[in-house]
Amino acid sequence: MGGFVLKIAILLYEDMTALDAIGPYEVLSRLPDADVRFTAAQKGLVRTDTGFLGLNADHDISEVSEADLLLVPGGPGNAAVRQDGKILDWLRSLHEQTRFTTSVCTGSLILGAAGLLRGLRATTHWTRMDVLREFGAEPTGERVVEQGKIITAAGVSAGIDMALQLVQKISGDDFAQALQLGIEYDPQPPFDAGSPEKAPAHVVDLVRGAMA
Amino acid sequence: MGGFVLKIAILLYEDMTALDAIGPYEVLSRLPDADVRFTAAQKGLVRTDTGFLGLNADHDISEVSEADLLLVPGGPGNAAVRQDGKILDWLRSLHEQTRFTTSVCTGSLILGAAGLLRGLRATTHWTRMDVLREFGAEPTGERVVEQGKIITAAGVSAGIDMALQLVQKISGDDFAQALQLGIEYDPQPPFDAGSPEKAPAHVVDLVRGAMA
Numbered sequence: 001m002g003g004f005v006l007k008i009a010i011l012l013y014e015d016m017t018a019l020d021a022i023g024p025y026e027v028l029s030r031l032p033d034a035d036v037r038f039t040a041a042q043k044g045l046v047r048t049d050t051g052f053l054g055l056n057a058d059h060d061i062s063e064v065s066e067a068d069l070l071l072v073p074g075g076p077g078n079a080a081v082r083q084d085g086k087i088l089d090w091l092r093s094l095h096e097q098t099r100f101t102t103s104v105c106t107g108s109l110i111l112g113a114a115g116l117l118r119g120l121r122a123t124t125h126w127t128r129m130d131v132l133r134e135f136g137a138e139p140t141g142e143r144v145v146e147q148g149k150i151i152t153a154a155g156v157s158a159g160i161d162m163a164l165q166l167v168q169k170i171s172g173d174d175f176a177q178a179l180q181l182g183i184e185y186d187p188q189p190p191f192d193a194g195s196p197e198k199a200p201a202h203v204v205d206l207v208r209g210a211m212a
Numbered sequence: 213m214g215g216f217v218l219k220i221a222i223l224l225y226e227d228m229t230a231l232d233a234i235g236p237y238e239v240l241s242r243l244p245d246a247d248v249r250f251t252a253a254q255k256g257l258v259r260t261d262t263g264f265l266g267l268n269a270d271h272d273i274s275e276v277s278e279a280d281l282l283l284v285p286g287g288p289g290n291a292a293v294r295q296d297g298k299i300l301d302w303l304r305s306l307h308e309q310t311r312f313t314t315s316v317c318t319g320s321l322i323l324g325a326a327g328l329l330r331g332l333r334a335t336t337h338w339t340r341m342d343v344l345r346e347f348g349a350e351p352t353g354e355r356v357v358e359q360g361k362i363i364t365a366a367g368v369s370a371g372i373d374m375a376l377q378l379v380q381k382i383s384g385d386d387f388a389q390a391l392q393l394g395i396e397y398d399p400q401p402p403f404d405a406g407s408p409e410k411a412p413a414h415v416v417d418l419v420r421g422a423m424a
Contacts, residue, residue, distance in 0.1 A: 019238035019395065022265075026231035026368065029262040036264035045268055050241040052248035053234075056257055056266030105396075126396060143400045155396030156238065157372065165402050177405035177415045182423070183231065184317075184338060184367030186406030187399035188355045190377050193389035194398030203389045211394070 005033050006170070009067035009094060011087070011107075012040040012057045015077025018048045019156050020104040021055070024071055027163035027179050031171060039064045041087055049075045061090040069166070070098050073159070074105030074125060082113035092116070100166060101150050104159035108152040112137055120147040125155035126196050127211045141197075157194075160185065217245050218382070221279035221306060223299070223319075224252040224269045227289025230260045231368050232316040233267070236283055239375035239391050243383060251276045253299060261287045273302040281378070282310050285371070286317030286337060294325035304328070312378060313362050316371035320364040324349055332359040337367035338408050339423045353409075369406075372397065 008028055010021050021038075029036045040046050040057030047054055072091065081087055091114045095101045103111050108124040111117055112135025122137040122145055123129075129139040143154045144162045153162035164185070168176035193199035199207075220240055222233050233250075241248045252258055252269030259266055284303065293299055303326045307313045315323050320336040323329050324347025334349040334357055335341075341351040355366045356374045365374035376397070380388035405411035411419075 017238070018234050022230050022234040025262075025265065026229070029264050036262065038265060050237075050248065052241050052270075053237065053250060054268030054270065056268065058264075058266065143398065154398075155394075157395045157397040157399070160369065161400050161402070168402055173403070174412075174415055174418065177403045177411055178418045178422070180401055180403055180405045181408065181411045181415060181419045182367075183369045184406055185369040185399075185401055186355065186366075186410065187369070187397075187401075188373050189392055189397055189399075190373070190380055191385070191389045191392055193392045194396055196393065198398065199389055199393045200386075203386055203393060206386065206390045207393045210390070 005035050006031055006069065007067045008034055008036045008069045008071065009064050010036060010038050010071045011073065011091075012038050012046040012055055013077050013081050013087070014046055015049045015075055015080070016046065016073050017075035017105060017156055018053055018055060020073030020075060020107060020159055021071065023157060023160040024104060024163035026183060027160060027167060028069065030179055030182065031167060037064050041084065049077065061087065065093070066097055067094050068099045070094050070101045072103040072107035072110050074103070074107040074109070074156070078106040078109050081110050088114045099149060102152070102162060102166070104153045104162065105155045108132065108137075109135070111150070111152070116150060120150060121145050122147070122152040123154045124152065127208055217247050218243055218281065219279045220246055220248045220281045220283065221276050222248060222250050222283045223285065223303075224250050224258040224267055225289050225293050225299070226258055227261045227287055227292070228258065228285050229287035229317060229368055230265055230267060232285030232287060232319060232371055233283065235369060235372040236316060236375035238395060239372060239379060240281065240283075242391055242394065243379060249276050253296065261289065273299065277305070278309055279306050280311045282306050282313045284315040284319035284322050286315070286319040286321070286368070290318040290321050293322050300326045311361060314364070314374060314378070316365045316374065317367045320344065320349075321347070323362070323364070328362060332362060333357050334359070334364040335366045336364065339420055
């Protein structure tokens with residue numbers, strides 16, 4: 001990797017879900033020679049979906065004209081971004097020369113709106129699977145879905161798993177394991193309720209109702 | 213919980229590790245009636261340890277005089293914070309009336325410097341266990357360590373597990389499972405290398421060297 005800079009562009013937008021971006025960032029930014037650019041329609045603070053957190057876009061989309069790895073996070077604000085021609089144009093333009101074009105959670109709906117998922121298998125948050133079909137994609141319940149250079153991850157925390165898979169591809173097994181160990185990613189949630197197949201039915205209904 | 217506001221204060225500082233704060237934030241901010249305040253010595257942008265990300269402190273420490281839940285993230289900048297009397301005073305003052313005082317990764321070293329861990333079992337990033345002893349704490353390799361109202365989590369990603377445990381205590385099993393399902397936390401890392409006991413020895417050496 002000597003001398004090679006790995007350009008990583010992460011899209012930020014109003015009402016996004018922070019962990020969708022920050023989980024993968026925490027892994028990918030530690031790749032050798034990574035150059036991460038948090039990029040939004042305008043520079044400056046982006047307010048995330050809870051209203052409690054401001055993430056800074058150091059760059060606007062006019063400043064970032066290429067990327068080796070593009071990452072699009074999800075969140076309620078995805079609906080507005082799907083209507084934003086300038087951002088969709090930017091995504092299509094970057095995608096032409098990326099090595100990996102990726103999304104987390106409902107970020108895949110933005111890739112879909114940009115026309116990048118037609119005929120491909122893809123995933124998103126489990127409550128939004130049907131929306132993928134509107135963009136010609138075939139929804140699948142896998143946690144990380146790889147279709148050529150387009151990789152989509154399931155809801156929110158799945159971006160961490162996707163990022164480790166990307167590190168494995170880019171820098172190999174040892175480095176992927178080193179980054180996993182560096183962030184001490186040895187998950188021990190108090191329940192095994194992280195997918196609709198595993199959670200109790202009444203909990204699934206609760207979440208589905210809250211996110212409707 | 214009707215009418216009750218759960219005040220959550222999350223400390224931000226230069227050279228912190230973003231995921232230490234954002235992982236738990238993504239869970240805890242979705243508690244009913246949560247009011248999350250990202251708080252730093254001064255208001256405004258804090259640059260995280262990779263240099264690539266700015267997180268905004270909406271509040272300075274003079275504005276946040278109480279919290280039900282205090283969370284201190286880790287990161288290389290912990291060393292400077294441990295020397296910052298104003299922040300340590302603020303932490304001690306908040307701790308007097310918190311319901312939970314918590315840390316992720318090397319955030320526990322800051323709690324230690326504030327004198328809050330004397331005689332307690334605690335954890336931190338696995339490469340920094342010995343430093344805990346300097347503050348009179350007893351290091352332990354558990355992922356989340358509860359000692360009365362002080363709860364410390366291991367490195368970086370362990371904050372997500374700690375946050376789900378906190379939700380279980382605050383709002384019960386169903387709600388904790390609902391938040392786990394909401395962020396689709398069904399971890400599937402490509403390797404089982406997230407702790408020094410599980411990672412290959414040469415990978416452990418690699419990370420220990422990089423973090424020395």
